Amino acid sequence: MSRLNQCWIAAMRAGRFEQAWAIAERINACRDPASRDDPALPYHLRWVWDGAECDGRHVLVRCYHGLGDTIQFARYLPRLAARAASVTVEAQERLCGLLAGMPGIDRLVPFDPAAPLPAAECEIEITELDCALREPPSRARPPYLRVAPAALPPGTIAICYASGDWDPERNVPASLFGSICRSARCITLVAEPTDLPVLNPGGCPYDMGATASLTSAADLVITVDTMVAHLAGAMGKPTWLLLKAEPDWRWSPEDSASPWYPSMRLFAQPRPGDWAAVVEAVERALVDRELAVEQRARG
Structure with a gap:
């Protein structure tokens, strides 16, 4: 990783967005224009955006990264629409139903990797929108996704312990959630059967609409760093995020809060691989949360 990229990560984690954008401009200036959207x-x-202004132009927003990235930066689409002549979003097919109700999208097209949309007047990858618009996440706060909740008992906690194959180090052994699931009413948001004592032992359907409805209905979401974290944060749901010791660029392991999602609380490993300590911290926080609920009930 280059020195500039390391500085960009440090600035983003610290919430020094103006500094991060200036670094991104320097990185872009070093790129060969002929390598933009390189099919190889x-x-x-x-990389997609060439640094040009979006104002008054027909903008094509491409979603080339993960589902969570698209959800995180979808907050900026209404902000972009206020400045652009039109906004076309080429999004992952699984997310199109979720994004269809968002304001600011003139045209929503499922992304086909074998046949992406042709070049447009102005193109940008969705994760570049904060830099292009020069707007920190505080200017586009959640909730910006709204989904009708599923029918769940009050107080249900949704858990997600698997993040997929992208980064296996983000996964938490499911067995560590046993105590949580025995002490509280829980559902799993993982699309696989589980032996944990949850309300849906067959797992969460592999369906974005169903996942979003269950997330919307939960009282609290406890999740690893995956799409579910962004989905819950974008809805403004109370979300506890479990992080490895050296997490992704968007999370600071030294902080318990995130500028991206004000309803989110971070729990980072004290040492690489130490998920037991993270889950123990979550269990203590759940006890404190329950005590606070009881005190409010007593007035």
Whole structure:
């Protein structure tokens, strides 16, 4: 990783967005324009935005990264629409139903990796919107996604312990959630059967609408760093995020809060691989939460 990229990560984690954007401009200035949206590269390694202004132009927003990235930066689409002539969003097919109700999208097209949309007047990858618009997340606060809740008993906690194959180090052994699931009413948001004592032992359907409805209905979401964290945060749901010791660029392991999602609380590993300590901290926080609920009930 280059020195500039390391500085960008440090600035983003610290919430020094103006500094991060200035670094991103320097990185862009060093790129060969001929390599923009290079078809020889995997989509997630491509760069799209050439630094040009979006104002008054027909903008194509490409979603080349993960589902969580798209959800995180979708907050900026209404802000972009207020400045652009039109906004077309080429999004992952699984997310199109979720994004369809968002204001600011003139045209929503499922992304087909084999046949992406042709070049447009102005193109930008969705994760570049904060830099292009020069707007920190505080200017586009959640909730910006709204989904009708599923029918769940009051007080249900939703858990997600698996993040997929992208980064296996983000996964928490499911067995560590046993005590939580025995002491509280829980559902799983993982799309696989589980032996944990949850309300849906068959797992969460592999369906974005169903996942979003269950997330919307939960009283609290406890999740690893995956799409579910962004989905819950974008809805403004109370969310506890479990992080490895050296997490992704958007989270600071030294902080318990995130500028991206004010309803989120961070629990980072004190040492690499130490998920037991993280879950113990969550269990203590759940006890404190329950005591606070009881005190409010007593007036």
